[in-house]
Amino acid sequence: SQQGEEDPQALSIQEGENATMNCSYKTSINNLQWYRQNSGRGLVHLILIRSNEREKHSGRLRVTLDTSKKSSSLLITASRAADTASYFCATGRDDKIIFGKGTRLHILP
Amino acid sequence: DVKVTQSSRYLVKRTGEKVFLECVQDMDHENMFWYRQDPGLGLRLIYFSYDVKMKEKGDIPEGYSVSREKKERFSLILESASTNQTSMYLCASRRDSFRETQYFGPGTRLLVL
Numbered sequence: 001s002q003q004g005e006e007d008p009q010a011l012s013i014q015e016g017e018n019a020t021m022n023c024s025y026k027t028s029i030n031n032l033q034w035y036r037q038n039s040g041r042g043l044v045h046l047i048l049i050r051s052n053e054r055e056k057h058s059g060r061l062r063v064t065l066d067t068s069k070k071s072s073s074l075l076i077t078a079s080r081a082a083d084t085a086s087y088f089c090a091t092g093r094d095d096k097i098i099f100g101k102g103t104r105l106h107i108l109p
Numbered sequence: 110d111v112k113v114t115q116s117s118r119y120l121v122k123r124t125g126e127k128v129f130l131e132c133v134q135d136m137d138h139e140n141m142f143w144y145r146q147d148p149g150l151g152l153r154l155i156y157f158s159y160d161v162k163m164k165e166k167g168d169i170p171e172g173y174s175v176s177r178e179k180k181e182r183f184s185l186i187l188e189s190a191s192t193n194q195t196s197m198y199l200c201a202s203r204r205d206s207f208r209e210t211q212y213f214g215p216g217t218r219l220l221v222l
Contacts, residue, residue: 031209042113042199042213043152088152095206099144101151 003027004089004100012106019076021103023089024069031092032065034074036085037102043088046074079107111136113214115200121220128187130217132200140203141183142211143167143175145196152199158183159206190221 007022023032031050035043049056049065049072056063062075076083086102116131132141140159144152144167154167156175164175172194176184183202187194197218201211 042215099152
């Protein structure tokens, strides 16, 4: 059952630029997480934001959450080649987590 | 660091074979999960387990079964492999249902011929 939906599906930017990905969801949530997946590998947890939080930072990552619009954004500042990956949002409600289909980010040299 | 390992990175099997995918976590996590990942479909939950000897169906359990005899090990079984089970299989664990973060293994890419 699909909950979070990332936008855009794919994004290519120049190294050094900022990358923004969005996630929209349909029902109320307790928290929202972002994960990264490098090609052919497992997912790695990046950051979690709770439903009572509006913004959270971790290094070059900034996540916002707007529960009234049922949306979240992930901003990666000063992108690097190593940021090339797929990024997934995962919405949490009770003890369940549902993953979106992901945004493929490609950092151009 | 939490470590989740999967028995194989790549696996090639024939239609009709019984296939075992093993997952082991080393952090005493209670919850374990099996997903499959396909292009355009994202991650889909096959089965999960909240404790030893417990299992629950996810969104797409048909054609699969699981076993959790020990806390650290969660096995996914394809009873009779079919070509539509060719996919990337991801195992994940979580400390308990009150913790949100899941830790993933590297994945097993299964090809069924």
